[in-house]
Amino acid sequence: MISLDRLLDGLEVEAEPFVVHDLRRECTPSCGPMKPALHCTRSGSGVVELAGGATVRFSRHNVIVLPPRRRAGIVPERSTVGARMKEEAGTSPKVVTACGAIRATYQGSVGLFDQLREPIVENFAADDPIHRSFQDLMDEIAGTRAGSRAMVETVVRRCLILLMRRHFRHVDARTSWLVGLDDVRLGRAMALMHDRPQQSFTLRALAEVAGMSRSVFAARFADAVGQSPIEFLKMLRLARASQLLMNSDLPVKTVAARVGYSSRSSFTRAFHAHHGIGPTAFRTAAHEPAIGPFVVEPTPPDGAAEVA
Template sequence: MEADLLDRLLVTLAVRLRSFSVCTIQRGWRLGFSPFEAITVHYVLRGTGSLRVGHGPWRSFAPHTIIVVPARHSHSLGAAEDCIGEVRAEDHCVLHGDGLISFTAGDGSPDALFVCGQIADTHTGAMGLFELFQAPMVETFPSDPVLRYAFELMLAEVVSPNLATQAMTEVLMKQCLILLLRRQLVASDFTSPILAALQNPKLARAVLAILEQPGARYSVDSLAALASMGRTSFAEGFATAFGQGPMEFVQRVRLRIASRLLSGTDLPVKVIAATVGYASRSAFSKAFEVEFGAAPSQFRLVGGMDEGEPERIESEPPTEPT
């Protein structure tokens, strides 16, 4: 992929990642996670082991590994063979520090240590492109000095949590994730459907135009021209790569931006509708309600969606002191 196109795509994806837990696993133990609604990202700060998503194969990991698990998939971390015991994360959950929670497998000293986060819900995260992410990724960076330094900083924060530990780890986690996406985008062996879709520079040009100027007037013909493709081949190629037609993609990008403006600004609904490319408020409101299940004014009234808050496993509430 062309370097300038790659850089613009990475900026436009605007990945939103929130750290939410620290995981510790004793050698020989296994920690199981029920499916989350958001994409889960594990950063291996210390130790070795394996990952299994659903009933798929075990994949090994080592320190300085980033593990990305698709949404709505159960997964396990830890011992692939000779497992002493497996526990569910939701059954071994305590407060770690500064808003982070801790999941633990084993009753001895931990051998593997992770910091974990989630990519924001698909209504707002990366303009919905991560909806296409269905295959797990396990990437190790043993010799990259920038990533090694970021992992060492995360380790220091997690080992001794303090004020702003969560904020610090989120910054470092996002930096590492962007570097992972950059590596994947320039690689020849794409493992993720989203990255495979963006590998085609012609389709990527059309996607980039939509993401950079969502309020512009588009048609299948105009997008095909941007991609330097014929109308039919463009429409078919886009649907195959992204699982939706080009105009459906345009509408969903517009509505995601609108949801941010509704929850984050006081702009009138009519202004937001025009800004994201709708000719009338009524057409915008109808499309918005179909997508989000609520009218724009109602969506704003209840505060929209909390982009930074992932689906968390609930722990027991603290008891009143006696």
Template sequence: MQLSHEPVLNELDIQAEPFAVCTLEGSCKLYLGQRPEAVWHYVVSGTGKLKIQSMTDVELHSGRIVLVPAGSRHSLIHNGSADVSGGVNIPAKLDLERIAAKGEGNGKMIVLCGAVSLGMRNTNGLVDLLRTPLHLDIETSAIAERAVLGIIDEVTGHRTGGQAMVRLLLLQCVFEILRQRLEAGDPALIWLSGLADPNLWQALRVMLDNPGGAHSLESLAEAAGMSRSRFAEQFKAAYGRAPMSFLRELRMARAAQMLLDGRQPVKQIARKLGFQSRSAFTRAFTEFCGQSPRLFRTSDHSCY
């Protein structure tokens, strides 16, 4: 690992909270919709696919962990094949939502699902920067494999504090995904490497803390203690996009989360994200997401 990665990983604040057990029997699809947080899926047993809107399908098999970007509409698909992993029953004692789908065939896929939040240096919102799914096969990591064996032991056992222990073990797995992909130079995590630059971090933190603020290239460069041209060049090299383009994407990602949360009217969300009118926000969001804020919030996409 490059030396600059060490302080970044050391200061990450990751929360991984299990919320559901998904069971797919036979050849079927289970629509999971969208959540304002990033979502992880751990395949306890079985094989199939994870289908994510506008992204390449991710193959699923026993022992695979997948981290899905926040706000991504996605489904679990089971191919109906017989379960060769021996099968695992997750007891009702583990207080998680039970979601099931059933189709033709006797095969079964069981997936443990949860929400992920990611912060750094007392700042939330880093999970907004994840744009593509990440996955890890536990056979490639002794750390992840030990954690997963512990998860299986907890979800099939009868000990007190099972859900808390599952949360801690999954936290190790999520961290291991990030660490492996960072070490491999995965372009999907270019922004994580960029956090090592303390000057650029100051500008990024301004955007994460208040994406709707009246930011400009000049004000962000000032926050970073750089000239406009130097800041623009280094920011794009670190985060893969020009500063103002990055800010627009961050605003739309935050808007999607707020819309899915459902507690604020569209006009209020628009104002909080720096738009002078609801119509201006609607145009920007529709261009970014392919549908209006109202449709994004209310549509039933279960056919996806």
């Protein structure tokens, strides 16, 4: 597998012109759908609605990399009574976002985000260096200075390096879309698991997708990833569940089903064993990091009744 250090050293970026949206004047603009896209916000907050029903919250304190081939609509926050009253009175805060298609490659060949299946969402504080970098990007996008496109691509490269450093502090690169960059045949099997984490796969079925024998596939996969395909699938499911818990309001039982668990109780046991915290407490802590320490949910015993 290409190391993150090597990948970022060889990172090359091309950016199409970013489109700036004032969401008080526009109705549900969209990004995509064919290329990966970078979404950042100058002011206000709202949600990005992805094809397939998933939603991701956005604000001045996060940035989103949208996967290719998934159209996304951008909608201002209207979920609270106060927000609706301000909107009706014409005093709602201005929501300004920018979205642009990007091509980020390793040495001009392998597309960094070509196999991305779910959005990358990174949150940061106002005094975080990554926040300043993305505000610099927004300033450059909004300007009409000479050499603006070249400068945007330079700043996007810096932003992506900071973003990837941050992302892989808390995401295991072995469960990410990056593993498939080195080996196209392994990448096919991994893409299938990324696309259908809820499906039960056999080693034989995955080997057939990769075009290898079971023994060769298992050995090559373990060498590239450091674990078996089935162990990888389990890690992938839990990583996907973490993202769904942080970036959606789906019930825990629904999250469990989407990542291949037949019951909430079995999902909670696996999640707790991996993260040391239950899914509900994980979601609460992710949304309210300043409130205090995690409240650890008890791990349900085998055969415990499901909670709707």
